[in-house]
Each structure stands twice: as structure tokens, then as C-alpha cells.
Amino acid sequence: MKYSKQIIASLERNIQNLPCNPENPFEKIELGISYCQKSLKKLRHRILAHGFPSPEVECQFFKHIKPKALGYLIYFLYLSDFEMSKPKTTSKKLKSFTQQYITDYQNYFLEHKEFYLYLMRNRIDRDCEYFLRSQGVVKFHSDALPYCMDNEFSTSHDFIAAKIFAHNLLIEHLNKELILSHNSLSxxxxxxxxxxxxxxxxxxxxxxxxxxxxxxxxxxxxxxxxxxxxxxxxxxxxxxxxxxxxxxxxxxxxxxxxxxxxxxxxxxxxxxxxxx
Incomplete structure (x- = not known):
């Protein structure tokens, strides 16, 4: 677990030191994606090679460690979609476009309301159901795809946890964009x-x-x-x-x-x- 935490700490340091060039946001995005991919590869190799000493440690990994690395990857991928899709017209249209993206990201919390509140309230009573690979229950939802494809390095809910983490990052980023671009009141x-x-x-x-x-x-x-x-x-x-x-x-x-x-x-x- 210590090794896994070191990987996440290194990833977050690299992300914090990414170049910030408003004229070319894709430079930052591409580097961020690369860092995330390398971190996930290291985590996967470590887990498949050594496993976990206890179910509790496994739950902690798939609840807090992997969702961060995967969440940052989702964040950069979604951010690239936003940057490619945003209108290059009036600030009013850009503002409306950005607010719609924020609303869409927030709606994901409502879509998974029960699980979202479970995480926000730091509950642990259903960790074995959500974050043990052996006890995952496949639900009829597209977010179950990673678990169906790779149940050696996925649980039934670690991908949802990662998307919640990513959506929070995206909402925070886009809200800052709105403030910086508009400075609504002088x-x-x-x-x-x-x-x-x-x-x-x-x-x-x-x-x-x-x-x-x-x-x-x-x-x-x-x-x-x-x-x-x-x-x-x-x-x-x-x-x-x-x-x-x-x-x-x-x-x-x-x-x-x-x-x-x-x-x-x-x-x-x-x-x-x-x-x-």
C-alpha cells in the first residue's frame, strides 16, 4: 500500500508541475494523460504481482488509490473534449456552453446519488460490496464495463468513484474558467x-x-x-x-x-x- 501511495503522490506532483499555456491547453492535457497511464500501469503491475494482505487493504486501494489515478486520466480526457468542442465565438455563448458542461457533470452525481452520498459521508459499511473484486455485482449500466472487461484490476464501483473524482475536478476547473474569462463584475x-x-x-x-x-x-x-x-x-x-x-x-x-x-x-x- 505504501508503494501505491507513493505512485499517487508522484503523479500529483507531476500534475501540479504541468505547463500552463492558455494558448495551447493540449500540451498540458497530453502530458497529464501520459503521467496517468504510466501510474495506472505501475499500479496494475504491482497489484497483480503481489496482491493484497487483507480485504481491508484491497478496499482501501480500490476506494482511494486507483480512483485517483484513473480519475485524473478521465479528467484530462474529458478536458480535451471540452477544449475541442467549445465555441470560438462570443463570450456569452462560451459561458452558456461551459455552464452546460458543468450541469452535465453535476447530473452524474444525481445519477449515482446513493453511491455519491456514501463516498461524501465517508461511510465504510458497504466497502466490501463496492470495492472487493470478488464481491462485485454487475449492474446494467455502462460504467460496469471496466469491471466486466478486467475484474482482476477493477471492482464494481471503482470506475464510478473515479468519475466522481474526475467530475469534481472538472467542475472546479470550469468554474475557475468562468471567473477568469468573465470577471463578471468590475x-x-x-x-x-x-x-x-x-x-x-x-x-x-x-x-x-x-x-x-x-x-x-x-x-x-x-x-x-x-x-x-x-x-x-x-x-x-x-x-x-x-x-x-x-x-x-x-x-x-x-x-x-x-x-x-x-x-x-x-x-x-x-x-x-x-x-x-
């Missing part, structure tokens, strides 16, 4: 007010999605990303990966709209007291 247009948000981030995200769904802002023609940028600017708050928080809001078993319900109840109380 310094002189920034709000002069200092009214911080004192509720929780989750509360603000719940409100943001509610406003978006009601079409109360710009007749519903404003994207979630734009609303998030606006709220973060006005309230001087970093909402972080708000799409993840929205997924957690959706999975609440009791009272999924608890902040909105609290707002309604408090307003009704004020109206009642004012009438007395």
Missing part, C-alpha cells in the same frame, strides 16, 4: 453595502434554488451559477460547492425545505402579532 460595480449573511450556507442555498425555481428573478432566465455569484458578492460569502449541498437538501428525509418553512412561519407570526 471593481466599480461592486456593491457598496456591507450586509453579511448570518444564516447558514445551506439556508442561503435553499433560498437560492427556491428563487430560481419560482422564476422570481429575471423571469427565471438566470442560471444557478449566476445566482450563486450574485449572492456570494452581495452577502460576501463563499458558498463553496453549492451543487453538493443542494443534493444533500434533496435527500433530507424530514422537512427538505426547513429554512423556507421557518421563514414562512416567522412572517406569519409577525403578521398575526401586528394585527393584535
Amino acid at each position: 471593481t466599480e460595480n461592486r456593491t457598496p453595502y456591507n450586509i453579511p449573511w448570518t444564516g447558514t450556507k445551506t439556508d442561503l442555498i435553499e433560498l437560492m434554488y427556491a428563487l430560481h425555481e419560482t422564476g422570481a428573478i429575471n423571469n427565471g432566465n438566470t442560471e444557478i451559477k449566476e445566482l450563486a455569484d450574485f449572492f456570494q458578492l452581495v452577502f460576501k460569502i463563499d458558498l463553496g460547492e453549492y451543487y453538493r449541498t443542494y443534493i444533500e437538501i434533496r435527500t433530507r428525509k424530514i422537512n427538505p425545505t426547513k429554512f423556507l418553512d421557518r421563514m414562512k412561519n416567522n412572517l406569519l407570526t409577525r403578521i398575526t402579532e401586528a394585527d393584535n
Whole structure:
């Protein structure tokens, strides 16, 4: 396991030191793909030659080690697709194109919601089912293909874990691209007010999605990303990966709209007291 971790550490150092040339992003992408391929080859050779000392170590490898190397490879491959496909026209079209890619990557989390939340909550109770080669169950999904083709170096869910890792990297990268390319509000247009948000981030995200769904802002023609940028600017708050928080809001078993319900109840109380 120590050797495998060293391979990942070396891979991440190489990725961090990749050349950054906005005029030719494919130079970075090609080198990144090459590093990932070499790392996966080393990991595969090591595992097939030496195996694992215990099922627990095997689970750790296919849950945390291989998905990183494979996830970086998926990241660079998908990034090359984005770079080749993005429009070379107006910034408005590029912005819309980029936001659609971000939405598509986020939808993968919803497609595998149960497993995604399993990983995000650091659960281990089903590791043997997901990350032991001998206990994998083939599901009718294209992401089962690697396990069907190579069950010596794959489990039923390590590829999905790798794609989740890759999609998070892609979303982070594309969000940075949006900020760098647009710098949506210049310094002189920034709000002069200092009214911080004192509720929780989750509360603000719940409100943001509610406003978006009601079409109360710009007749519903404003994207979630734009609303998030606006709220973060006005309230001087970093909402972080708000799409993840929205997924957690959706999975609440009791009272999924608890902040909105609290707002309604408090307003009704004020109206009642004012009438007395």
C-alpha cells in the first residue's frame, strides 16, 4: 500500500508541475494523460504481482488509490473534449456552453446519488460490496464495463468513484474558467453595502434554488451559477460547492425545505402579532 501511495503522490506532483499555456491547453492535457497511464500501469503491475494482505487493504486501494489515478486520466480526457468542442465565438455563448458542461457533470452525481452520498459521508459499511473484486455485482449500466472487461484490476464501483473524482475536478476547473474569462463584475460595480449573511450556507442555498425555481428573478432566465455569484458578492460569502449541498437538501428525509418553512412561519407570526 505504501508503494501505491507513493505512485499517487508522484503523479500529483507531476500534475501540479504541468505547463500552463492558455494558448495551447493540449500540451498540458497530453502530458497529464501520459503521467496517468504510466501510474495506472505501475499500479496494475504491482497489484497483480503481489496482491493484497487483507480485504481491508484491497478496499482501501480500490476506494482511494486507483480512483485517483484513473480519475485524473478521465479528467484530462474529458478536458480535451471540452477544449475541442467549445465555441470560438462570443463570450456569452462560451459561458452558456461551459455552464452546460458543468450541469452535465453535476447530473452524474444525481445519477449515482446513493453511491455519491456514501463516498461524501465517508461511510465504510458497504466497502466490501463496492470495492472487493470478488464481491462485485454487475449492474446494467455502462460504467460496469471496466469491471466486466478486467475484474482482476477493477471492482464494481471503482470506475464510478473515479468519475466522481474526475467530475469534481472538472467542475472546479470550469468554474475557475468562468471567473477568469468573465470577471463578471468590475471593481466599480461592486456593491457598496456591507450586509453579511448570518444564516447558514445551506439556508442561503435553499433560498437560492427556491428563487430560481419560482422564476422570481429575471423571469427565471438566470442560471444557478449566476445566482450563486450574485449572492456570494452581495452577502460576501463563499458558498463553496453549492451543487453538493443542494443534493444533500434533496435527500433530507424530514422537512427538505426547513429554512423556507421557518421563514414562512416567522412572517406569519409577525403578521398575526401586528394585527393584535
